[in-house]
Amino acid sequence: MEIIYRPYIDPEFEFLIERIYPPWVCIDNDSYKDCTLVKVDSANKHGILLEMVQVLTDLDLVISKSYISSDGGWFMDVFHVTDQLGNKITDESLILYIQQALCASRGGISKEARLPGRNVTPGLKDLALEMTSKDRPGLVSEISAVLVELGCNITTAVAWTHGTRAASIFYVEDGLEGGPITDPIRLAHVQEQLENVVKAHHEEGEKRSVRLTTPAGGHTHKERRLHQLMYADEDYESCRGCDGSGSSAHKKGCDRTHVNIESCKEKGYWIVNVRSRDRPKLLFDTVCALTDLQYVVFHAVVASRGTLADQEYFVRHKDGYTSNTESERHKLTLCLVAAIERRISQGLRLDLCAKNRMGLLSDITRVFRENGLSMSRIEIGTRGERAVGSIYVTDASGDEVNPNAVELVTKEIGESIIAVHKSHKWAPQASSSSRTSHKIHNRRIEEEEEEEDRPRFSLGSLVWSHLERLSSSFGAIKS
Numbered sequence: 259m260e261i262i263y264r265p266y267i268d269p270e271f272e273f274l275i276e277r278i279y280p281p282w283v284c285i286d287n288d289s290y291k292d293c294t295l296v297k298v299d300s301a302n303k304h305g306i307l308l309e310m311v312q313v314l315t316d317l318d319l320v321i322s323k324s325y326i327s328s329d330g331g332w333f334m335d336v337f338h339v340t341d342q343l344g345n346k347i348t349d350e351s352l353i354l355y356i357q358q359a360l361c362a363s364r365g366g367i368s369k370e371a372r373l374p375g376r377n378v379t380p381g382l383k384d385l386a387l388e389m390t391s392k393d394r395p396g397l398v399s400e401i402s403a404v405l406v407e408l409g410c411n412i413t414t415a416v417a418w419t420h421g422t423r424a425a426s427i428f429y430v431e432d433g434l435e436g437g438p439i440t441d442p443i444r445l446a447h448v449q450e451q452l453e454n455v456v457k458a459h460h461e462e463g464e465k466r467s468v469r470l471t472t473p474a475g476g477h478t479h480k481e482r483r484l485h486q487l488m489y490a491d492e493d494y495e496s497c498r499g500c501d502g503s504g505s506s507a508h509k510k511g512c513d514r515t516h517v518n519i520e521s522c523k524e525k526g527y528w529i530v531n532v533r534s535r536d537r538p539k540l541l542f543d544t545v546c547a548l549t550d551l552q553y554v555v556f557h558a559v560v561a562s563r564g565t566l567a568d569q570e571y572f573v574r575h576k577d578g579y580t581s582n583t584e585s586e587r588h589k590l591t592l593c594l595v596a597a598i599e600r601r602i603s604q605g606l607r608l609d610l611c612a613k614n615r616m617g618l619l620s621d622i623t624r625v626f627r628e629n630g631l632s633m634s635r636i637e638i639g640t641r642g643e644r645a646v647g648s649i650y651v652t653d654a655s656g657d658e659v660n661p662n663a664v665e666l667v668t669k670e671i672g673e674s675i676i677a678v679h680k681s682h683k684w685a686p687q688a689s690s691s692s693r694t695s696h697k698i699h700n701r702r703i704e705e706e707e708e709e710e711d712r713p714r715f716s717l718g719s720l721v722w723s724h725l726e727r728l729s730s731s732f733g734a735i736k737s
Contacts, residue, residue, distance in 0.1 A: 283357045287346055293322060293338045294347040298360055302333040304576055307558075308542075308549045310335060312479060313359045315542045317352070318342055324541065326558040384413050384429035385439050386471045387448075388483070390491040391456045392464060393424035395632040395654045399623035400455050401428070408448050409433045411616045415647075416480050417636040418488065420600045421496045425487040426636070427480055433616045438472075445470055465491060481539075485546050485597060494589075494596035515598050517591040527556060527572040530590070534598050536567040544569055547597035551590065552576040603635045605652035606659045608667075610638065612674035614645040622649075625670050629663050630654050 281300035289295055298310055307326060314321060314337060323338035340346060347353060387405075391397065398417060405412060411433035417426035432439050439445060453468045460466050467490075478486070488494075515534040522529050532544060541560060548555060548571065557572040612618060619638060626633060631651045638647035651667075653659055668675050 281361045283360045285347065285353045285356060287348065290338070292344070292346070293340050296337040296339055296356065296360075298333065298335045298337075300333045302328045302331050304554060305549050306333050307335070307555050308482075308545045310337075310360060311542050311545055312482075313356065314339060315539050317356070319347070320344075321541060324558070324560050326555060328554075328556050384431050385410075385445075387428040387430060387452065388425075388469045388471060388487055389427075389452070389456065389467065390423065390425045390487050391466045392460060393419045393422055394459055395630075396627040397424060397459075398426065398633055398636060399620070399627045401426070401452065402620040402623055404451055404455055405430060405448075406433070406617045406620045408451060410439070410448065411436075412619050412638075414480070414639045415619055415636055416484060416638075417633070418484050418600050419634045420488060420493045420596065423488065423491055423493040423496075425484050425491065425493075427483060427487075467491070481542070482546050482550070485543070485600065486550060488596070488600060489547075489550065489593065493600075494592040497592045497595040497599065515595045517594050519587050519591060522572065525572070527574055528553075528587075528590075530569075530571040530573055530594070532567075532569040532571075532594055532598070534567055536562045536565055537602065539601060540567055540598065541569070543597045543601055544571075544594065547593050548573060551593060553590075601635075603650040604656065605634050605650045606664060607679040608649050608651060608675050609647075609679070610649060610674050611644060611646045614640050614643055618645055622671060622674065625667055626651060629667050629670075631659060631663060631667065632656065 281298065284295070284297040286295035286297060296314070300306065307328070311321075318341070319339045320342060321337050321339055323336075325336045327334045347356075389401070398415070402412060402415070405428065409432065410430040412428050412430055414429040415426070417424065430439070431437060439448075449468060449470050456466050456468055516532070518531045520529045520531075521527075530548075534540065545555065552575060553573040554576055555571050555573055558570060560567065560569045562568070610622065623633065626649075630653060632654050633649055633651055634656070635650040636647070638645060638649070640646075651659055651664075653663070664678065668678070
């Protein structure tokens, strides 16, 4: 093990540095005709890169290029961004929000910078039910039905499946009086009933967890929390991604996830190369995995070639060491593959919008279950008086859905389903026809104050020399 020794620095010094040298955020619409530059200079701290990426992806912005450098205790990053239709960011309220949000550590987002209705988030006082278990058809339907019986109203529900495992988070409130559920006896009863539902379909000794968390310290970003839950469930052990060591890692047309990790002894880094199919929120998922595994990104570049995305990170463990053990290298490889694969949704996407009421999710998922459909991914939230979101469905075996079954479901659920999207490979650039369809769909959402669109992340072509100008200590990047 190689250890990089560093002097002890009082934690209060970090806050002093932020006060003396506050973060600098520039929104540049003049340098390029086809995109907006978001430039960030700030005192460096662990997790700051994830915070920046999270702000931009939560606003449904497309990141086409990014240059990252954080050596010497200072963080410098440049994002090339557009909206989902390829337009530059010109809305003044959105620009102000981005500037405020990227500097949120210095006192939060001011009221005038808030964008109400743009992002569906759980209430700060809602109780969080976190669950990991074996994936099976009807699980969410049973859980939501039990919550209704116990007088709990679901305000937000998110769920992922990966391999044979499932993780979900339900944010709930008192269904009768509204507001948080605080009675400890009632909370214990809710947890006991939910544990019985999960336990009923598990063999003795099989991994499962049901946990109720109070909002005392606030909620972790729900998608980051899903990553954490699935990592704790050790879903990465079933991954079979390529290690990128052979020529097959760069075989033309291969869309499997490849991870290659090499040691850079001169600088004390690990060089992590990731190649996968490009898709929305790819950068967020990768950086989330590195951050939660306690790795610090010192330099990074990202690029796409057609439908494939390449990411290269120069990382070191937060404690300052780089381990050359094969076991740690293998674990990081599997964790990165898992983080990328979890959000790859199989099946048909159904966009939902309905008047919010207690038991709505239970009723919708019951219809899916009764028609032999299984849900591979769920994201449902509330916006004002409406419940909005998306559900990805397959048949009970995880295969493509029978069109007749979809027709029966849409008829039974009715106008709650506002759009049906066939499963397809995501393309980095939308055609003019798809953009027109996207505009029509967005107009309907806005008129009814409905569902937020899915963020899209596209890694554009990259000029490697740009990164060298950010840090003289950073050598050339291998393509």
